[in-house]
Amino acid sequence: MNVLMLTSSYPKFRGDTTAPFVESIATNIAARGVHVHVVLPEHRELERAAVEDGVHFHPFRYAPKKEWTLWGYAEALRGDVKLKRGVYALAPIALTSSFDKMMQLTAREKFDVIHAHWVLPNAPAAALVAQRRKLPLVVSMHGSDVFMAEKNRAFGSAARWCFDRAAWITACSDDLMQRALALGADENKTELIPYGADAKVFHVHPEEAERVRAALNLKRDEVMILAVGRMVYKKGFEFLVRAMPQILQHTPSARLVLVGYGDTRAELETQAHSLGLNGHVIFAGRVPRAEIPAYFAASDIVTVPSVRDEAGNVDGLPNVVLEGMAAGKPIVASNIAGFPDVIDDGVSGLLVPEKDSAALADAIVKLMRDPSLRERLGVRGRAQVRENLNWETVAKKFVAVYERVQKQNVERK
Incomplete structure (x- = not known):
């Protein structure tokens, strides 16, 4: 054919x-x-x-x-x-x-x-x-x-x-x-x-994860919250940055790593600076696709805070959520677009209302407090990718x- x-x-x-x-x-x-x-x-x-x-x-x-x-x-x-x-x-x-x-x-x-x-x-x-x-x-x-x-x-x-x-x-x-x-x-x-997503591609040797954390100057006890995507409004990164002060009240060692590039990067950097988040938000920039699995492996929690932007545009189904699941990581995502199609809330990830920084922070803190929940969500998400996604x-x-x-x-x- x-x-x-x-x-x-x-x-x-x-x-x-x-x-x-x-x-x-x-x-x-x-x-x-x-x-x-x-x-x-x-x-x-x-x-x-x-x-x-x-x-x-x-x-x-x-x-x-x-x-x-x-x-x-x-x-x-x-x-x-x-x-x-x-x-x-x-x-x-x-x-x-x-x-x-x-x-x-x-x-x-x-x-x-x-x-x-x-x-x-x-x-x-x-x-x-x-x-x-x-x-x-x-x-x-x-x-x-x-x-x-x-x-x-x-x-x-x-x-x-x-x-x-x-x-x-x-x-x-x-x-x-x-x-x-x-x-x-x-x-x-x-x-x-x-x-x-490809579960095999996102099964990474621990040494690769350590290499990424070292490149980002992250210590072993620092919690890496990862978000990957183009820096445009519908990705909702501004709400994730806004959630960081609340997250840091619970876990001062938390670090947000933003991987990607785009039109709103300068705005996000200004926002992080104005919130006093210097050193707590790391802009990793444009990362080669072959390196992305190692970034997932290095992370503790993966976030996908997509929103409907002011013009009404919204993601279909960002690959990052499926790749995070393939990597066996706990996912926190907005309850919009295609996320409810692939995430069973509380079973293979956590869904939160869009544009709600407090709810986003609460979900991330919940995962920080409960390692066994992180493990369960990650295992189930990876199984879903292997089975049908x-x-x-x-x-x-x-x-x-x-x-x-x-x-x-x-x-x-």
């Missing part, structure tokens, strides 16, 4: 942390014998061979200079709230270029399915190609795409147009699926497929979708 994927984000090089879930979907589907071809935008940092891990890459050019490559790769939205200046001007060129690239590829080689990641901006071009080539279209929603469709009437109409033409639609969380149904997706062809299971589900829509397409012909 040949599948042509269109995406606007993908790790730009090995170890990059941009949209790693798309890479995991593609490579694990390829590992099941599917020929996967990925069409993606050029980028000034893109360093991919023609074929890697069984995935064929086809970058499309849309900007005269590489410095102008603002399309995709989590760069089009400022703080994940609004489109950056210049993106609207690039949109018609990028969409046309992606369409042309897919038309060229489908003219050269026989494909069975077209798979668009993010209904916006990618599904319109993918739908037109699917229509021209009489191929079934699968659309996968990841979060910011549905947010854009909800906030703009024209974008909402475009999303509905794509939903109507899709043979199958997938969402990574029930929250995202329900919002897509409200936008006009057909519930009879919409499926929840949560992301996964893994990339092999995700790939099986997507291959089943491809086979279903391919069969329907053949029967229609």
